[in-house]
Amino acid sequence: MAKVNGHLAQMHESYLFSEVAKRAAAFSAECPERRLLRLGVGDVTRPVAPCCVEAMKRAADEMGGAATFRGYPPGTGEPFLKRAILLAEYAPLGVLLDESEIFVSDGAKTDAGALQELFAQDAAAAVCDPVYPVYLDANRMAGRRVVRMNCRAERGFCPEPPEERVDFLYLCSPNNPTGAALTRAQLARLVAWARENDAAILYDAAYRDYVVDGDCPRSVFEIDGAKEVAVELCSFSKGAGFTGLRCAWTAIPRENRWRLGELWARRQAAKFNGVSYPVQRAAEAALSAEGLRHMEESVRFYLENAAILRRALESAGIACFGGANAPYLWARCPEGMRSWDWFDALLRGAGVVCTPGAGFGACGEGYVRFSAFVSRGDTEEAAGKIARSAH
Amino acid sequence: MAKVNGHLAQMHESYLFSEVAKRAAAFSAECPERRLLRLGVGDVTRPVAPCCVEAMKRAADEMGGAATFRGYPPGTGEPFLKRAILLAEYAPLGVLLDESEIFVSDGAKTDAGALQELFAQDAAAAVCDPVYPVYLDANRMAGRRVVRMNCRAERGFCPEPPEERVDFLYLCSPNNPTGAALTRAQLARLVAWARENDAAILYDAAYRDYVVDGDCPRSVFEIDGAKEVAVELCSFSKGAGFTGLRCAWTAIPRENRWRLGELWARRQAAKFNGVSYPVQRAAEAALSAEGLRHMEESVRFYLENAAILRRALESAGIACFGGANAPYLWARCPEGMRSWDWFDALLRGAGVVCTPGAGFGACGEGYVRFSAFVSRGDTEEAAGKIARSAH
Numbered sequence: 001m002a003k004v005n006g007h008l009a010q011m012h013e014s015y016l017f018s019e020v021a022k023r024a025a026a027f028s029a030e031c032p033e034r035r036l037l038r039l040g041v042g043d044v045t046r047p048v049a050p051c052c053v054e055a056m057k058r059a060a061d062e063m064g065g066a067a068t069f070r071g072y073p074p075g076t077g078e079p080f081l082k083r084a085i086l087l088a089e090y091a092p093l094g095v096l097l098d099e100s101e102i103f104v105s106d107g108a109k110t111d112a113g114a115l116q117e118l119f120a121q122d123a124a125a126a127v128c129d130p131v132y133p134v135y136l137d138a139n140r141m142a143g144r145r146v147v148r149m150n151c152r153a154e155r156g157f158c159p160e161p162p163e164e165r166v167d168f169l170y171l172c173s174p175n176n177p178t179g180a181a182l183t184r185a186q187l188a189r190l191v192a193w194a195r196e197n198d199a200a201i202l203y204d205a206a207y208r209d210y211v212v213d214g215d216c217p218r219s220v221f222e223i224d225g226a227k228e229v230a231v232e233l234c235s236f237s238k239g240a241g242f243t244g245l246r247c248a249w250t251a252i253p254r255e256n257r258w259r260l261g262e263l264w265a266r267r268q269a270a271k272f273n274g275v276s277y278p279v280q281r282a283a284e285a286a287l288s289a290e291g292l293r294h295m296e297e298s299v300r301f302y303l304e305n306a307a308i309l310r311r312a313l314e315s316a317g318i319a320c321f322g323g324a325n326a327p328y329l330w331a332r333c334p335e336g337m338r339s340w341d342w343f344d345a346l347l348r349g350a351g352v353v354c355t356p357g358a359g360f361g362a363c364g365e366g367y368v369r370f371s372a373f374v375s376r377g378d379t380e381e382a383a384g385k386i387a388r389s390a391h
Numbered sequence: 392m393a394k395v396n397g398h399l400a401q402m403h404e405s406y407l408f409s410e411v412a413k414r415a416a417a418f419s420a421e422c423p424e425r426r427l428l429r430l431g432v433g434d435v436t437r438p439v440a441p442c443c444v445e446a447m448k449r450a451a452d453e454m455g456g457a458a459t460f461r462g463y464p465p466g467t468g469e470p471f472l473k474r475a476i477l478l479a480e481y482a483p484l485g486v487l488l489d490e491s492e493i494f495v496s497d498g499a500k501t502d503a504g505a506l507q508e509l510f511a512q513d514a515a516a517a518v519c520d521p522v523y524p525v526y527l528d529a530n531r532m533a534g535r536r537v538v539r540m541n542c543r544a545e546r547g548f549c550p551e552p553p554e555e556r557v558d559f560l561y562l563c564s565p566n567n568p569t570g571a572a573l574t575r576a577q578l579a580r581l582v583a584w585a586r587e588n589d590a591a592i593l594y595d596a597a598y599r600d601y602v603v604d605g606d607c608p609r610s611v612f613e614i615d616g617a618k619e620v621a622v623e624l625c626s627f628s629k630g631a632g633f634t635g636l637r638c639a640w641t642a643i644p645r646e647n648r649w650r651l652g653e654l655w656a657r658r659q660a661a662k663f664n665g666v667s668y669p670v671q672r673a674a675e676a677a678l679s680a681e682g683l684r685h686m687e688e689s690v691r692f693y694l695e696n697a698a699i700l701r702r703a704l705e706s707a708g709i710a711c712f713g714g715a716n717a718p719y720l721w722a723r724c725p726e727g728m729r730s731w732d733w734f735d736a737l738l739r740g741a742g743v744v745c746t747p748g749a750g751f752g753a754c755g756e757g758y759v760r761f762s763a764f765v766s767r768g769d770t771e772e773a774a775g776k777i778a779r780s781a782h
C-alpha cells in the first residue's frame with residue numbers, strides 16, 4: 001500500500017467549523033420553520049466598498065481586451081498593491097518596510113497553514129490555547145511537536161511563553177477566538193522573549209482593523225526589535241469584507257534572523273502562482289481613501305454589534321471578554337456548563353449558532369465564541385435570546 | 392537558533408523561470424533597443440472570453456450589494472462550478488464523477504505542490520525527467536525521496552515506471568515541457584503498473600484542452616481502473632486563459648484505494664479557504680457554450696503557432712517534438728550544444744527567450760522548450776530568427 005500521511009489520517013474527522021455547520025444544518029432539517037441567528041463562523045456580512053467593485057470590474061474588462069490582458073500575476077504580489085499596503089497599512093504606524101518584504105496571497109489561512117514549512121521537521125512550535133485551528137492543524141499534519149501556551153481570563157488571555165525550547169510560536173492579536181488584543185507592553189515582553197530565546201514569531205494580525213485602543217499595536221513591527229524575529233500575517237477579509245474575494249499578505253522584514261523572507265520567496269515561487277489580478281485591483285481600491293472610509297464604517301458597525309451583545313450578556317450575568325478591539329465576544333458558559341452543551345442549548349433553545357470554545361483547545365472549555373459579523377437586527381435578536389436563555 | 396527547513400534552505404537559489412526572467416531582463420538592460428520575443432514562460436496571451444468578463448463583473452456587483460453579498464466560498468468549490476465541470480469536462484468523455492469528487496482551487500500548481508502532503512514523510516515519489524519543477528521541488532522541500540523516470544525521445548518521452556518501490560508518481564500529459572501526449576495504450580500501461588504496484592498517480596492534465604489526437608485521452612479517468620489509483624489536476628489557465636485569474640480543480644474519485652479524497656478534504660478544510668467567488672463565476676462561464684467556443688479558438692490559434700514554429704525549425708534541421716497536442720515545442724539543441732548555451736545564444740543572437748531543457752532535469756539537457764503562447768507575428772518572427780540562427 002502507498003504510505004499515506006498518518007498524522008493527517010489520524011486527525012479529527014471534522015474541522016471545527018464543519019462540525020458547527022453540520023449541527024446547525026441538522027437542526028434546520030429537523031425544524032425548518034426556525035430561522036437561525038448565525039453567530040458561529042467568523043464571516044463578514046457587509047458588502048465590499050463600491051470602489052472595490054468598480055476596480056474589479058475595470059480589471060475584468062482589462063482581462064477581456066487584447067491590449068490590456070494580463071497573464072500570471074507576479075508571484076509575490078502586484079507592485080501597485082504592495083505600494084498601497086506600505087502606504088496605507090504601515091506608514092501611518094511609523095513602520096517602514098519595502099515591497100520586497102510584502103508577500104501577497106489568497107488568504108491569511110493559506111499562509112498560516114504554509115509558513116510552518118519554513119521550519120525543520122523536528123522544530124517545535126508553540127500555539128496559544130485556545131487557538132484558531134489552522135496553526136495547530138498545519139503542524140500536526142506535518143508531524144511536528146506543538147507546545148501549548150495557556151491563555152487564561154485572569155491574565156487577560158495573554159499567553160505565557162513556553163517553558164521548554166520552541167523554534168517558533170504563533171500569536172494572534174486581536175485574538176481569534178478570545179477577542180483579546182495584546183497591549184504594547186504585553187507584546188513587547190513576548191518579542192523580547194522571542195529575541196532572547198531565538199524563536200520566531202508568526203504574528204496573525206488578521207483583525208488589526210478592529211484595534212481602537214491606542215495602547216494596543218496594530219502591527220507587531222511597532223515593537224522595537226520585532227523585525228528581527230517576527231513575521232506578520234494580514235488580511236483584507238475582516239476589514240474590507242474580502243472573505244469571498246480572497247486576498248491577504250504576509251510581511252517578512254529583511255532583518256529577519258533566519259532569512260525567512262528568502263525561504264518564503266523560494267517556497268512561494270515553487271508552489272504558488274500569485275493572486276487573481278482583478279482581486280488585487282479590488283484590494284488596492286480597499287486601501288484608497290474611499291475604501292478606507294468604507295472599512296472604518298464596517299468596523300465601527302461590527303464593534304457596535306459586539307458592544308450590544310456584550311451589554312446584553314453581562315446584564316444576564318454572563319461573564320464576557322473581547323469585543324472591544326475585536327469582532328469576537330468570548331463568553332463564559334452559565335453555571336459550569338461545557339462548551340458543546342451550551343452550543344447545543346443555544347442552538348435548540350434560542351436558535352443561535354455560536355462556536356464552542358472547547359473546539360479551540362482545552363483552555364476554551366467552558367466558553368463559547370460569538371461573532372459580531374451579523375446584521376444589527378440579528379445582533380439585537382440574538383442578544384435578547386441568549387440573555388433570556390441564561391436565566 | 393530556530394531550526395529552519397534545511398531541505399528548503401539548500402534548494403537552488405532561483406526557481407527555473409525566475410532565472411530565465413533574470414537573464415532576459417539583464418539582456419534587455421544591456422540592449423534596451425532590442426525587442427525580445429518571449430517564448431519562455433508558458434503564459435497565455437489571448438484575452439479571456441467576453442462571457443467570462445461579464446460573469447465576473449456581475450459577480451463583482453453582487454459582492455457590492457447588501458442582499459447579494461457572499462462571504463467565504465465553499466472550501467471545495469461552488470456547486471455551480473462543480474456541476475459545470477462535471478457536465479462540460481467529464482460527461483463528454485464518458486467519465487462519471489460527482490460534486491464531492493471535485494475540489495476547486497486557485498491553481499494546478501498550488502495543488503501539485505500540496506498533494507504530496509497526503510503521503511507519509513518516508514514515502515517515495517517518482518517524477519519524470521525532464522519535469523515541470525513543482526512536483527520535484529515540493530517533495531524536496533518536504534525532505535522526501537524522489538526517484539526519476541527517464542523520458543527519452545526514442546520512447547516518445549513516455550516515462551518508464553521506476554524499478555524501485557515508490558508510493559506515488561507524477562504524470563503530466565500533454566507534457567510540460569516535452570509537449571508529448573500519452574496515448575491510450577501508454578497511459579493504460581502506466582495505470583496498470585500503478586494498480587499492480589499499489590502506487591498512486593498524480594496526473595497533471597493542465598494541458599488537456601490541447602489534445603486533438605483521438606488516440607490520446609484527455610482525462611486519466613478514461614482508462615479503466617484509473618479511478619482507484621489516480622488523482623487528476625486540471626486548470627482553467629491554458630485553455631480558457633485564466634493564468635491571471637487563477638482557477639483550477641483536482642478530481643479524486645471515491646473509489647480511490649487510499650481514500651485520498653477524504654484526506655484532501657481534511658487538508659483543504661484546515662489550510663485553504665476557497666476560490667474567489669467572481670473568479671468561480673468566470674470559470675463557470677468559460678464552460679458555457681460561448682466560453683467553450685472561445686477556448687477552442689484559442690487552442691487552435693496556439694496550436695497553429697506551434698505548427699509554424701515546428702515547420703521552420705525542422706526546415707532548419709532542428710529536431711523537434713511536441714506541438715501537436717500541446718502548446719510546447721521541445722527542440723534539440725544544434726550540434727550538441729548545451730541547453731543554457733543555446734538559451735543564451737538565442738537570447739543574444741535572435742532576441743528569442745526560450746526555456747533551457749536542462750532546467751527541467753538531466754534528461755532535458757540538450758533541449759530547449761519553446762512556448763506557442765504568443766502572437767502570430769511574434770511566432771513568425773521567432774520562427775525565422777531561430778531557424779536562421781541554427782545555420
